[in-house]
Amino acid sequence: MGKNLMELKSNSAYKDEELSNEDFADLQQFLRELTGIAFDKSKFQLINTRLWAHKQKLSFVKWCDYVAYLKSHRQLVSQDIINLITTNKTEFFREKIQFSILQDIIAREKYENLLLWSAACSKGHEVYSLDICLDKLRSSTSLKKWNILGTDINSAVLQIAENAIYPLHDFDSVEESLIKEYFLKGSDDNEGFYKYRTKNLDHIKFRHHHLLHGDRLDLNFDFILLRNVLIYFEELDRLHIVKKLLHSLKGGGYLFLGLSEAIELSEELEYLGNSIYRKKKSNGPASTRKGKKKILVIDDSSIIPKIVEKMLSEEGESYELVGHAKNTIEARKMIFEYVPDLITLDIQMPGENGDEFYRQFLKYKSIPTIVLSSLDKDEGDVVLKMLEEGVSDYIQKPKNAEFSLFKNEFLAKIAISLESKQQRVSLLRRESIEISEKIARNSLIAIGASTGGTMALAQLLPTFPEVFPPTVVIQHIPRDFSFAFAERLNTLCTFKVKEAENGELLEHSTVYIAPGNKQLRIIQEKGVSYIEINNDPPLNRHSPSVDYFFNSIKNLSFQKVVAVILTGMGRDGAKEMLELKKLGHKTIGQSEESCVVYGMPKAAKDLEAVDIEVSLSQMGREIFKTFR
The missing domain is CATH 1.10.155.10 (Chemotaxis receptor methyltransferase CheR, N-terminal domain)
Incomplete structure (x- = not known):
């Protein structure tokens, strides 16, 4: 090659x-x-x-x-x-009858302000044709102001649209008077080209948008034009696209399709002729309607979807299981068919595995995805990589005795994933603060985290300077998963990150990750600090527990301690962080806007246990101020 x-x-x-x-x-x-x-x-x-x-x-x-x-x-x-x-055949005032009808509607309904969307704008001919039509109405109707959004999947044609420069042959069907009024004729090197007037174009915007896979636009448009595009899609995909468009069309608004196109009428639409549809006012803006969230399970097991369906049905009217795909071939079809709001994804499956399917296909769909798998040692590193690529969360498949706990955790993570934005690891600047080895040896950094913490730590820890105090991390994490988590972090950092072991001495410039399903505390004897890993019962339902760990360090003789609470559900760590603060130790909480779940940091803040809240990008700097 x-x-x-x-x-x-x-x-x-x-x-x-x-x-x-x-x-x-x-x-x-x-x-x-x-x-x-x-x-x-x-x-x-x-x-x-x-x-x-x-x-x-x-x-x-x-x-x-x-x-x-x-x-x-x-x-x-x-x-x-x-x-x-992608094909981009377009021209000014294509299918002129529709532009005449649009002008009649605007005049009849006495619009003063308009919001229009050209949903497949190509090189911009349709957008500027709309702008000319509306400008012509300004003097004879009540219309005062309008905004036009042009979107397309093709970035090259969007650039042409934004430049608004067109060759002479594009104007073959445009009246000479309109060309003179709305276009500037090029000269010299631009001979044979015309540019749309550059004055007062702030009301026209162009952006990249994928009709099928892109996010829904939470705007109430008066008119949406999607002309001569649906013919390129299969029937189910056409219905999904129209459904997404209707979400963005206000009640009483108009949808224009190409003259050769038609769609099956739904209860929301009435047909007006000439491939023009009106959204019925009785339904109101789609953005105000709430229905069940659709869940798709991708898992070769027949048991997991039954468990998920049972949990969702017990939850009431919030969620519904719309499909069960036993492999990724079925999954692709069901994603197009059902357009789920959330997906659960197993890793080990026949044929294409879940991680490969996510990396090659699912990550581009902007659908919240929860890994629902066994999460054994072999899968730990795989799941962490998937989290870095955008997976919303992960949860371990339940055992019979753990069903009630699993249900609560699963439903909570569904709710959080549906509300949260996708996370991907972004690189933060490494702190340049110099810390003496003497201070580092006699100090401690204590960190607690839960939901969203794996990604937060993957961003925070690499910012640590060359020399720093021993750092112990309590991350709520499944059994057999903490070792892979520590190994993954170790590849991201220039210093040692390891799973904590029972009896090992604390060393500076090292990060210790608490093992899953165990409790961790620090013990000091004869001036030496070491780690104890034990089987004490869960505290706040967690093993490891942040409160358990913080409690173990509050009476130890460290010169300086910084306690940090990162993103996570619940209240674990808040109570004992307050005790650390009372003893004069520095306490830091992650800010709400940078959290995946503002639960643990909020609980600590509500108890007044936090000295200061900072974003993740400022966290390293705030931690190491203490050790100057």
């Missing part, structure tokens, strides 16, 4: 391979996942033509090697492929 195209062509053995039916099928699936568009067999030559140059540019001879590269480098190549493969 290292040879360039000319070198390959000069090789007598070189012969560019034709696109086989098998490789075409792989490309169909890849492009469907990437764009949502169904490319049937009639598009064989189109795909062959549009992707051949890209294949050659990357110096691939075989299509199968090229397809494998696309799949394994999806994030890197996705936008280039989208730009190459």
